[in-house]
Amino acid sequence: MAKLTVEPDVAFGRDLxxxxxxxxxxxxxxWDPQSFASIRENVDACVKQHKCGQDGALAMLPYRxxxxxxxxxxRIQLLEPKNIxxxxxxxxxxxxxxxxNNFVTTAATLGAKKAGIEFSELPVLFxxxxxxxxxxxxxxxxxxxxxxxxxxxxxxxxxxxxxDRIHGNATLTIAAASATTEHDSIFDQRRGELLGGxxxxxxAGLGELQLSFRPLSHALGNxxxxxxxxxISTRAWIWQERLLAARTIFVTPAALxxxxxxxxxxxxxxxxxxxxxxxxQLDNITHQTWIALVEDYMxxxxxxxxxxxxxxxxxxxxxxxxxxxxxxxxxxASELIDGLCWSSAPPEGIGQHTCKMSPGYxxxxxxxxxxxxxISYASIKPAALLAxxxxxxxxxxxxxxxxxxxxxxxxxxIDVKFIATLSRDTGEDGELGPPxxxxxxxxxxxxxxxxxxxxxxxxxxxxxxxxxxxxxxARVPYGETPPTESWSIICACLLVSKRxxxxxxxxxxxxxxxxxxxxxxxxxxxxxPFAFAAARKGPIDIA
Numbered sequence: 001m002a003k004l005t006v007e008p009d010v011a012f013g014r015d016l017x018x019x020x021x022x023x024x025x026x027x028x029x030x031w032d033p034q035s036f037a038s039i040r041e042n043v044d045a046c047v048k049q050h051k052c053g054q055d056g057a058l059a060m061l062p063y064r065x066x067x068x069x070x071x072x073x074x075r076i077q078l079l080e081p082k083n084i085x086x087x088x089x090x091x092x093x094x095x096x097x098x099x100x101n102n103f104v105t106t107a108a109t110l111g112a113k114k115a116g117i118e119f120s121e122l123p124v125l126f127x128x129x130x131x132x133x134x135x136x137x138x139x140x141x142x143x144x145x146x147x148x149x150x151x152x153x154x155x156x157x158x159x160x161x162x163x164d165r166i167h168g169n170a171t172l173t174i175a176a177a178s179a180t181t182e183h184d185s186i187f188d189q190r191r192g193e194l195l196g197g198x199x200x201x202x203x204a205g206l207g208e209l210q211l212s213f214r215p216l217s218h219a220l221g222n223x224x225x226x227x228x229x230x231x232i233s234t235r236a237w238i239w240q241e242r243l244l245a246a247r248t249i250f251v252t253p254a255a256l257x258x259x260x261x262x263x264x265x266x267x268x269x270x271x272x273x274x275x276x277x278x279x280x281q282l283d284n285i286t287h288q289t290w291i292a293l294v295e296d297y298m299x300x301x302x303x304x305x306x307x308x309x310x311x312x313x314x315x316x317x318x319x320x321x322x323x324x325x326x327x328x329x330x331x332x333a334s335e336l337i338d339g340l341c342w343s344s345a346p347p348e349g350i351g352q353h354t355c356k357m358s359p360g361y362x363x364x365x366x367x368x369x370x371x372x373x374x375i376s377y378a379s380i381k382p383a384a385l386l387a388x389x390x391x392x393x394x395x396x397x398x399x400x401x402x403x404x405x406x407x408x409x410x411x412x413x414i415d416v417k418f419i420a421t422l423s424r425d426t427g428e429d430g431e432l433g434p435p436x437x438x439x440x441x442x443x444x445x446x447x448x449x450x451x452x453x454x455x456x457x458x459x460x461x462x463x464x465x466x467x468x469x470x471x472x473x474a475r476v477p478y479g480e481t482p483p484t485e486s487w488s489i490i491c492a493c494l495l496v497s498k499r500x501x502x503x504x505x506x507x508x509x510x511x512x513x514x515x516x517x518x519x520x521x522x523x524x525x526x527x528x529p530f531a532f533a534a535a536r537k538g539p540i541d542i543a
Contacts, residue, residue, distance in 0.1 A: 005201075005209060012459070017395070021164065021426070024104050024268050025268065025451065026178070026255050026267050026268040027190075028189055028190055029187060029188075029189055029190065029345070030187050030190075030251055030256065031131075031187040035256060035267065036132075036136065037134050038255065038256060038267050038532060039136065039172070039249055039258070040136065040143045042247075042258040042260070042265065042361070043136075043171065043172055043247055044138040044259075044266075045260070046246075046247055046260045047171070050260060050261070050262050051189055051281055051488075052246040052247060052248050052260045052261040052262065053168065053171075053247075054164070054165060054168035054169050054246065055168070055169045058087070059084065059085060059165075059169030059170075059171075060084070060087045060165075061084045061085070061086055061088055061140055061168065061432060062086055062088070062142050062147065062159075062162065062165070062166045062169075063080060063147075063158075063162070064078060064079065064080050064142075064146075064159075065078075065081060065088055065140040065142050065147060066078060066107055066117075066140065066141040066142070066143060066146055066147065067079040067139060067140055067472045068130050068133055068134060068139055068140070068141060069134075069411040071191075072115075072116045073116065074116040074117055074118050074119065075119070076116065076117040076119060076122075076130070077114060077115065077116045077117060077413060078105065078110070078113040078114045078117065078147070078293075078523075079114070079140075080114070081397040083108075086137075086138035086139065086140055087138045087139075087140070087171040088138060088141060088170055088171060089129065089132070089133050089136075089138050089140070089141045089142070089171065089172050090141075090142045090166060090167050090168060090170035090172075090173045090174070090241075090245070091125075091126075091141065091142070091143045091144075091172060091173070091174055091176065092167075092173050092174065092175040092176065092232070092238050092241040092242065092245070092248070093125060093175070093176040093179060093182065093232070094176070094179065094180055094181060094231050094232055094235055094238075094543055095145070095181070095182065095184055095303070095542050096180070096181025096183060097181075097187060098303075103122065103126075103145075103146075103182075103257070104146065104150045104154075105145070105147070105148070105149055105150060106149060106151055107149055107152055108149050110149060110426065110478055113146070115262075117460070120155070122319065123182040123183050124182075124183055124184065124185045125176055125179050125181075125183065125184055125186065126143060126146075126182060127439050128185055128186050128187050129141055129143070129174060129176075131187075132174065133489035136404065136423060137174075138171060142170065142481070144159075144168055145261070146290070147159070157310075160310050160313065160314070161313070161314070161403075162314075163240065163241075163244060163313075163314035163316075164244055164314040164315075164317055166244075166316050167240075167241050167244035167245045167246075167314075168244050168245070168246055168318070169246070170245065170246065170247075171246075171247070172247050172248070172249060173241065173242075173245040173246075173247065173248045173249070174186075174248075174251065175229070175232055175238070175241075175242065175248050175249065175250045175251065176232065176251055177229035177230050177233075177250045177251055177252045178230070178252055178253045179232075179233045179251075180230070180231045180250050181508075186251040187247070189255065190255075197464065200345060200474040200536050218535070221282065221425070221479070223264075223275055223276055223278075224276045224278070225278075226242075226278045226296065227250075227257075227278070229250055229252050229257075230252070230253075232250075234301050235300055235301060235302070236297060236300040236301065236307070236308070236309070236311050236312075237302070237311050239296065239297050239299075239300055239311075239312070239371050239437070240278055240311055240312055240314060240315050241294075242259075242278070243281065243282055243315050244279075244282075244314055244315065244318065245279060246261065247259070247260045248279070255267040255268055258444075259276055259278065260277065260279075260313055261279055261280045261281060261283060262277060262280070263275065263276075263277050264276060264277050264278070266285060270329050270462075272286055275521055281293065282315065282318055282319060282322075283320070283322075285319050285323065287332070287335050288381070288500055291342075291377040291380070291381075292334070292339075292377075294342075294368065294375070294377070295374070295375060295376060295377060296331075297312060298368060298373070298374050298375045299345075299374045299388065305358040305359060305360070305362060305372050306358070306360060306362050308330075308358075308362060308363070308369045308372075309329070309330055309362065309363060309369050310330045312330070313327075316330075323455040327380070328402065329363050329364055329367040329369060329402075330363060330367045330368060330369040331367060331406055333400060336394050336397050336407065336484070337395060337397060338380050339364055340496065340498065340506065341377060341379050341497075341504060341523065342368045342375045342376065342377050342453050342523070343375065343376055343378075343379065343453055343455070343522070343523045343524070344371070344372070344373065344374070344375060344376070344453050344454065344456070344522075345376045346376070346453065347453065350438075351423070351435070351436025351437050351438060352434060352436070353437070353454070353456060353457050354373050354374055354453075355371040355372060355373030355374070355455060355456050356371065356372050356373060356456050356478070357371065357372070357456050357475055357476065357477060357478040358370070358371065358372045358455065358478060359479070360478075361477045361513075363405065364405035364407075364542070364543055365403075365455075365475070365520040365521075365542070365543065366407060366506075366520045366542050366543075370455075370520075371455055371456055373456075376519055378498065379504050379523070379525050380504075382484045382511050383538070389499045389500050389501075390499070391497045391498070391504070392497055392498055392499075393414060393496070393497045394411065394495045394496065394497055394503075395408075395409050395410065395411035395494065395495065395496050395497075396409065396410045396411070396537075397409055397414075397449050398410050398539060399454055399461070404514065404543065405479065405492060406514055406517055406539070406541050406543045407541070407542050408539055408541050409494070409498070409539070409541075409542065410537050410539055410540075411495055411508060411537060411538075411540060412494070412495040412532045412535035412536065412537055412538075412540065413492050413493065413494050413495075413508075413535060413538070413540060414489050414492075414493050414495075414535050415490070415491070415492065415493070416441045416442065416490070416491055416493045416507075416527075416531075417441065417442045417488060417489075417490060418439070418440075418441050418473050418488060418490070418491035418507065419439070419440045419441070419442065419488045420437060420460075420483070420486060420487050420488065421437070421438045421439075421440070421460060421486045422435055422436070422483070422484070422485060422486045423435075423436050423438065424439060430542050435482070437457070437482065438451070438452065439452050439453070439454050439458070440452065441491065441493070441507070441524075441527075450524065450526050450527060452519055452522050452523075452524040453522065453524070454507075454522040455475065455521060455522050455523075456475050456476065456478060457475070457476040457482040457542075458473055458475060458482075458521055458522075459473075459475075459476045459482060459483050459487075460472075460473065460474075460483065460487040460488075460489050461473070461474040461509075461511075461512075463514075465512065466516060470510065471488050471489055472489065472491075472509040472510040473491050473507070473509040473521050474509050474510075474512070474519070474521070475509075475521060475531045491509065491521075492507070492518060493505050493506070493507055493508070493510070493527070494506040494507075494508060494540065495532045495535070496523075498529045498532075499529075500528070500529070501528065502525055502527065502528065503525070503526075503527045503529050503531070504523070504524075504525045504531065505523065505524060505525075505527050505540075506520055506522075506523050507520070507521050507522040507524070508520060508521065508525065508540075508542065509521050511543045513543055514541070514543040517540065517541040517542065517543040518540060518541065518542050518543070519543055520542060520543065
């Protein structure tokens with residue numbers, strides 16, 4: 001039997017997984033003819049064979065674009081084209097810190113940028129995109145901070161309403177995953193340990209062979225959930241841009257990844273190893289896949305909480321067009337009851353809060369857009385339990401007021417005692433640790449001490465409402481400190497759905513904004529259906 005001995009000539013910081021698949025060597029730098037050839041090959045194949053673009057192969061240019069082959073000395077200018085169809089590139093990237101020295105378009109600089117822009121004035125990332133576009137022979141680029149007038153709310157709203165067309169019609173969206181700000185280059189050398197190495201194989205009787213290998217470009221197991229590409233995977237606006245894009249090239253430190261609405265493939269992989277297209281979810285959306293997208297979206301960071309709904313508006317607009325569903329404050333009107341069944345994601349530590357209030361009023365309390373932080377729809381996801389103990393909705397929607405955000409439901413409401421207990425651990429040095437809150441509700445003795453996770457930190461509020469002096473449970477306003485003592489209060493509990501042994505319920509406090517209305521403070525599953533046996537259905541307004 002022939003004897004095989006293998007001697008590596010490079011060292012890796014990870015285990016080598018043998019025989020995963022076949023591929024080819026990739027260049028040490030993105031700025032290489034081989035890399036651009038890979039981009040052209042995939043884009044050309046998609047344009048000719050697929051229907052990924054929203055407006056065909058040659059789409060109408062957005063309201064403003066960067067023209068990089070302009071007939072002026074700098075060759076670059078901001079253009080407001082009228083009815084021009086041409087290929088263009090859209091940039092998806094992470095903004096760096098905003099300061100007065102940022103290179104942006106404002107009302108004061110709009111005229112100068114329309115006259116001409118010097119290449120050297122652009123941040124390094126934007127210069128890289130100009131070079132890429134010229135190499136691909138594409139004359140127009142859309143970059144948000146240059147093509148939207150910053151500080152102009154009217155221009156922002158007008159442009160945000162067209163995001164579906166901007167990214168959906170772009171010949172290519174470039175996702176700058178290897179950059180964390182506009183000052184980072186995507187043309188830096190790739191990390192050496194990700195480029196691979198060689199193995200010398202001595203086979204008795206046959207001689208010496210040299211085999212080349214490289215690690216996988218991505219972590220196994222996370223591609224179907226969208227993949228992790230650094231900071232760009234943590235941003236809420238980029239969630240929308242990726243879902244809307246017809247074709248995207250991810251520029252990562254390891255390799256290029258191409259994704260259209262039909263498939264994805266990593267640079268250097270055998271073309272037969274095409275993978276999952278995360279962005280294709282909008283083409284076959286269901287209510288179950290939608291709530292998974294919302295959970296992903298709310299885990300992502302956003303600079304201005306007021307942008308939570310605008311940053312997904314174009315996605316909901318596209319879904320509305322394909323399904324006929326009606327968007328309503330981040331939920332769908334036709335599935336409003338299921339849409340209410342979110343809760344704050346489980347905290348990492350006991351007594352912690354995963355969500356907090358936003359600095360302003362951006363959505364009603366019943367919408368997940370009314371809080372800032374990760375949420376979960378675990379209570380309505382398919383589970384083995386549903387096969388023999390199905391959930392039955394017990395609340396009906398009577399009316400929706402889009403202007404005020406008030407929904408009128410018909411349901412069963414009971415009073416429960418809401419108990420908030422404050423505790424602190426004592427460290428080895430005798431110092432008190434940070435405050436920890438434990439929230440429980442009790443109705444009958446059977447449900448004594450049912451623990452719940454509130455939407456945000458809560459407090460006991462006392463004052464005059466609707467001309468009456470009363471106390472109620474309320475969300476702690478943004479920027480205010482939670483209570484420093486334990487407290488309890490009688491709280492309204494609305495039955496949403498029930499199974500044989502437990503119910504899904506909403507906890508409500510009195511609204512301080514809308515007369516005679518209630519506000520949501522939390523949700524839990526576990527109260528016995530017997531607690532609602534004597535309750536009759538009646539109308540209730542939630543704001």
